[in-house]
Amino acid sequence: MNPLPPLDYNPPTDPWLDVLYVDRDIIAVNKPSGLLSNPGRDPAHADSVFNRVLAEHPKAQIVHRLDMATSGLIILSLNKDAERHLKAQFRDRQTEKVYYARVWGTPEQPSGTIDLPLICDWPNRPIQKVCFNDGKPSVTHYEVIASDGQSSLVRLRPVTGRSHQLRVHMLALGHPILGDGFYAHDQAKALAPRLQLHAAELSFFHPYSNEARHVFAPCEFYSDAPERTL
Template identity: 35%
Template sequence: MKKNAFTVIHIDEDILAVNKAAGLLVAADRWDTEAARLDLLIEQALPQLAPHCEKLYAVHRIDKDTSGVLLYALNADAHRALNTAFQERQIKKTYRLLIHGAVSEQHFTVDQPLRADGDALHRTVVDKRRGKEAVTHFTVLETFRRFSLLEAQPVTGRTHQIRVHLAASGYPIVCDSLYGSGKPVLLSEIKQRWHGDIYTEQPLIQRLALHAYQVEGTHPRFGTPFSFTAPYAKDFKSTVHQLQKL
C-alpha cells in the first residue's frame, strides 16, 4: 500500500469516510492511467477495515491533486441512498483552499455555467450557451500578504467546478497547473528576511492547494446526521501556518 495514502475518519457497516492524500486518483481515469488509485488501495485494506462488507461503492469524487474527505458506501442499499442524497443536493461539501490575491468581499457566489472537456487541454470551461448550471458559494477566512484562505461550498458538482469558478473570477487556486500558473510556493519568495539556501529549498506546497474539508449529510440506515471532517494535509497546513506568521 502507498504510504499514507489515506486515513480512516469513520467506518460502520454502511459507510466509510477517509482522508485522502494528494496525488491519488479516486477511480480509473482515461487521461491518467498510470497514477495510483485510492479505490484499489482501500479495497486491498477492506478485509481488515470491514470484513463483512459486500464491496466498496463510490458515491462522489475529488480531484487527484486534492486532499481531504471522501465518502464511500459499503453495501448496495447505502449506495442507493447516498447516490440519491448527492443527486438531490442533500449532502453538503465544504472545501478549504488558498488563492492568489485578496477578495474585496467576505462572502461571494459564482454562478457560471460550465462545460466539461471544453478545450484542447480537456479543461472545463465557462460556457453560458452550452454549459450546465454551476453555483459555488465562497467565504474568505483569512487574508495574507499575497494570498487568501477561502472556504468553498459547491451547490452543484461539475468537474473542476471550484477551480474554474475561481480562475474565471481572477483568483486562481495556488499551484493549479491547469487553470493557473502552477507555480509552487517558496518561503524565500514570501518571507522578507529569509536566510535559507536557495539551492536546497523545498516548496511549502507544490500541488493544487485545495482540501476537501468536510462532508455532511444523513446516515442512510439510521437517518441521523453525520459530519466528517478531514484535518489539513501536512503541506497545506504548513503553508497556512507560514502565511499566518508573515
C-alpha cells in the same frame, strides 16, 4: 472527471489509507493529493482510493470523487443499500460539502456567490470553461478566512458539483488556486508544490439510521480548522 494521471504516476503511500471513520455501511477516507479517486483505464493507473478500500472491503463502491490533485474527504459505501442511499443524496443535493483553498491575491469582496455555467473545453479536455450558451448551471459560495496580501485562505461551499468547478470559479473571480497545474498563472503555480484545494467537511444522512452526520478531514495547509467528526 479525473484528469489523466502523469506518465510517471507515483501516488503517495504513507499512510496507505488514512481512515477517518468506518462502520458496517460506510468508510470515510482522507485522500492525499496525487492519488486517483478511482482507477484509470491504464493498469499503471490502478492505484486509487477505491482499489485501496476494495482490498479490505470487497463490497465497497465509490459514490463521489475528487480530482487527483485535490486532497480531502471521500465517503465510500460498503454494501449495496448504502451505495443506493448515498448516491441518491449526492444526486439530489442533500449533502453539504465544504472545501478550503489558498488562492492568489485577495478577493475584493470578503464573501459572495459565484454563479457561472461551466462546460468542458473539449479540444483541451479535461479543462473546463465558463460558457453562458451551453454550460451547465454551477454555483459556489465563498468566504475569505485570512489573507497575507499575496494569497488568501477561502472557504468554499459548492452548491453544484461540476468537474473542476471550484478551480474554474476562483479563476473567473481573478484568484486562481495556488499550485493549480491547469488554471493558475505561473506566479500562482509557483507558490505551492501542489494544488491548494482540500475537501474538509461533508454533511449527509447515514444510510442505515438516516440520522444527520458530519465528518471532517484535517487540512495540511490549514491547521487551525476545527476538528469535527461523525
